[in-house]
Amino acid sequence: MKQITKYVIKNSLKRIFLYRACLARLKMMGVEKVFSYTLANDTGVTPDQVRKDFSEFGIRGNKRGGYEISDLLEKMENIFHRNKDHNIVLIGMGNLGLALSKYSKFVQRNMNIVATFDIDPFKQKIRSDIPVYSMSRLKEIIDRFRIKVAILAVPEISAQQVSDELVRAGIKGIVNFAPVLLKVPPEVVINNVNLCDELESVIYYVHKLMQDEGLKNLEILYKDMKY
Amino acid sequence: MKQITKYVIKNSLKRIFLYRACLARLKMMGVEKVFSYTLANDTGVTPDQVRKDFSEFGIRGNKRGGYEISDLLEKMENIFHRNKDHNIVLIGMGNLGLALSKYSKFVQRNMNIVATFDIDPFKQKIRSDIPVYSMSRLKEIIDRFRIKVAILAVPEISAQQVSDELVRAGIKGIVNFAPVLLKVPPEVVINNVNLCDELESVIYYVHKLMQDEGLKNLEILYKDMKY
DNA sequence: TATTTGATGTGAAACAAATCACAAAATATG
């Protein structure tokens, strides 16, 4: 019944995030229009890629006229369902969980952590701005707020068990910070964020870079980021 | 002089991390040997992929006999330079920085945050187990410990400026948590971790999944994680 | 209004990654 299902965030989607961040900044600076090569320059991709990506997501500009930034941003908001608010739960109020619960960028992007959970809810209650519930109330709260997405920041050892509970409670997507490969039914989306791996990758590449200094053989060691 | 340089962690490298985590667990359980299909099963990839990846990293097993787990892990430790300790600095002791400074998994993998920095070092000093220095001492400490890798957890607004300081101080790799595209010389490796994007991606896919429920057209919406 | 110019949008081509298929090798078996 349970199986490992894994999805990768497509590179084109990551690039769209990149474009959006860039566009938001440009808009703040008062810029109104961009061309594919403007965006490309700012984000380190090629103009072709920008246009292909837009094409994939059904975004169209005006021939010769480039793209209207507000229009572009609006289209992206629709793609990402940013018109509506998204309610999230966070499980595990350790150091990382606490930091994530206070991460203001989520709110800025309409993603609200409406409840957090911990086996010891009293421990962190005092430091948290968001209600901390005991695990026994998981399903109740998830049902009440019709939550579909959870952030999992519990210790490795209990990650699978909590994940099972989340799935039973109707969660359809999990951002998993525990370094475990969760087993979930295929209709549940998992996005693993492994902080150790992120750091270790950099160490690995830095070592390589210093070994074969002079940038020779670079193309074997690195893949230029196409996202 | 400054330019956007971006690297992606290659999928094959990510998979190697995955294999390693799995192998470590198996070893703890007392298992001594694996076959490509064992590992494949546990990690959700194909046996061919496992062997191709091993081949890429120069790891060889015994025909028919599979792979010796200890041997495999040792080879991987060499690949990732895990025999030696890695000293890291962390810049920005806000909520996230503080949580990262206390993240015990780094230490378990021989990655030690030896110093942290903040514009207001006194604010967090009391809550931190690791020394918190003022930004003015950045180069001094980095030089003294011969640090090559930094974790950047400062606010968006100051990320580029701090990144410049890091590069001037001799840092060669940065794990960047600020949602900014850092401009660094090409010999510096950047790994961006954007928490909002990670969460938003999941929301995006969950929406898609619920829209076209029944898993039809799944192959367009998702790419099975090949990592 | 006709012509030139400049940027988009997208098939085609080139490149990269994953899967397949099978030879090679090591072990087990009769």
Add this chain to the structure above:
DNA sequence: CATATTTTGTGATTTGTTTCACATCAAATA
């Protein structure tokens, strides 16, 4: 000791992604 079996390792094939090249369109210009 020869044969069968099982698993690795890797070219060949397929699949997916990026880059190229150019037709298409909109605006500017004469």
